[in-house]
Amino acid sequence: MSRRLFTPRWLGALALALLYAVLAYQLGHWQYARHEFKVERNALLDAHYRADPIPVTDVLSDRPVERSRKDWTKVTATGTYAGEQLLVRNRPNNSVFGYEVLAPLTLPDGRTVVVDRGWVENSDRGAAVAPDVAAAPAGEVTVVGWVRPGETTQRKTLPRGQVASIAVPDVERAWDTEVLDGYVVLDTERTAGGTSAPRPDRLEDPDRSLGPHQAYAFQWWMTLPLGLLLIWLGIRRELRDEDTDRVAKPKKVRIWDEEDY
Structure with a gap:
């Protein structure tokens, strides 16, 4: 043989x-x-x-979020929403596509944090028409949420008020202001009076499945x-x-x- x-x-x-x-x-x-x-x-x-939140500036800075150690860190921040909300296009939530809603939260020291306030469904008038979105609360607000690293820019030309991804360069260009690198997925949001304002739908919990790998x-x-x-x-x-x-x-x-x- x-x-x-x-x-x-x-x-x-x-x-x-x-x-x-x-x-x-x-x-x-x-x-x-x-x-x-x-x-x-x-x-x-x-x-x-589900940990206790820490100050957002302990995690977010001008440098990218360290994904292996800081991703999904629970944080809290107090500030004022200043500026128009942005819509992130083609985002799924519970298997339905729509928009994620970003708002600029200005901190007392003048720095700006990108807050992902949640999700809204596509307009029933077609993809060319932006959906109605509840306004961010006025005055001082305290938010609690989870830190996520910024995304890669898609380099797409979209209508005013929309971005293709939560990429720092795209968001800064849309708001014409510098923001801390990364963003916060909103968990809770309360005004100085202790009340909660209307907000977009919560994003679904992060995927924890291991898959068949x-x-x-x-x-x-x-x-x-x-x-x-x-x-x-x-x-x-x-x-x-x-x-x-x-x-x-x-x-x-x-x-x-x-x-x-």
Whole structure:
């Protein structure tokens, strides 16, 4: 069998089998890395999502949010909404597409925090018409929410008052003001009198599913020896067919063939 393996035909098959094994290993490793990423994300959510809030300026600054340590940190901020609200286009919420609503919260020190106040459904008058959105409360307001890192700019030209993503350059251009890097997903919002104002729908809770990545990784790794197994079976069958001393199995005679005589 080893001599038969070192023939051009089976050496080519061996090369393909080894190539497949390497590919299967890499794909399995990639799937398992996706699984580990989601495990780490859930651990971060467990540590941050229901924790006591800390001042927003302890997390947000002029530098990007450190995703591996600060994402979903619960924060609080007191300030005043100053400026028009922005609509972030094509955002899903509970499997329905609409707009997320951004508002600029000016802090006492003059810096501005981007607050994602929630979600509104597309207008029933068509995509070209912006939906009606409840105004942000006037006066001093205290918000509690979760920090998220800024998104990548989509570089799209949209109608005034709309952006394609929550990207710092796009938001700063729309508001004509500098903002802290990252944004806050609103949990609660209260005025100085302790009342809550009408607001867009809450965003759905963050996804905590692990998905099928771990199972896919194990499936890829289990198929690593598949090519070698097929080669072994192929050579074994080839040698058996060439064996002239092999006793042939008697041919079975069907009952209806016997009745024909």
